């Protein structure tokens with residue numbers, strides 16, 4: 001019998017580039033599970049509560065169960081390096097609606113390689129879509145390679161964008177050493193049923209105390225444009241321990257210790 005059976009809700013992260021369908025996937029999960037599970041949602045946006053408002057207007061949960069975290073800057077930082085705002089939001093939601101079964105946390109969607117800290121979520125889904133191109137899955141990165149589930153979303157659009165879905169799924173499976181990949185469209189009931197079954201499976205092992213949160217690893221160094229910065233922006237890198245640094249310089253600039261901005 002495992003000793004650490006959790007008493008709190010399963011926290012499930014949903015990450016992926018802008019517009020790949022994270023909010024819609026959360027709406028789909030809520031629609032398919034709201035009758036049998038007690039759910040809550042937290043969204044992350046830089047300056048707005050746009051995603052929370054979308055989900056509230058979709059009517060998939062009571063509006064009060066959907067909370068927005070406004071990160072102010074670098075939304076990936078709020079799910080990886082300094083997770084305080086999200087942890088407080090999750091704890092508040094769990095206290096206000098106790099007991100909850102699952103809290104879904106949507107990332108800000110600002111970067112292809114953003115991942116959640118395993119200190120914030122128990123499991124994470126990384127969402128790509130076919131409209132981003134069939135070769136995206138081959139490019140790898142921590143979310144694509146090591147999230148608990150990779151979703152290849154909007155498969156209904158594949159014929160219009162010339163993407164071979166089975167090939168994209170096979171490429172993704174290769175990049176993931178066999179970890180789970182799901183081809184999804186919100187209009188394809190069979191794929192929605194697979195997503196639902198996956199969430200229930202993770203919840204079951206979370207409740208048994210046998211689920212072990214995995215760290216996909218830190219995101220790749222990337223450039224933040226900033227008009228007021230003398231170099232036009234700065235390079236943002238994350239280390240294995242979850243810290244992060246800002247360095248002066250344009251894209252391609254190799255930072256040295258002396259130009260670390262902290």
Ligand SMILES: Nc1nc2c(ncn2[C@@H]2O[C@H](COP(=O)(O)OP(=O)(O)OP(=O)(O)O)[C@@H](O)[C@H]2O)c(=O)[nH]1
Pocket residue numbers: 017018019020021022023024025051108109153154155156157184185186187
């Ligand atoms: N055809 C099709 N469109 C979809 C599907 N899922 C989402 N979309 C559309 O894709 C667009 C982006 O969806 P969102 O759910 O807002 O994507 P997101 O990743 O949350 O976007 P950000 O929060 O801005 O990063 C919207 O126009 C959705 O209606 C799908 O399965 N099929």
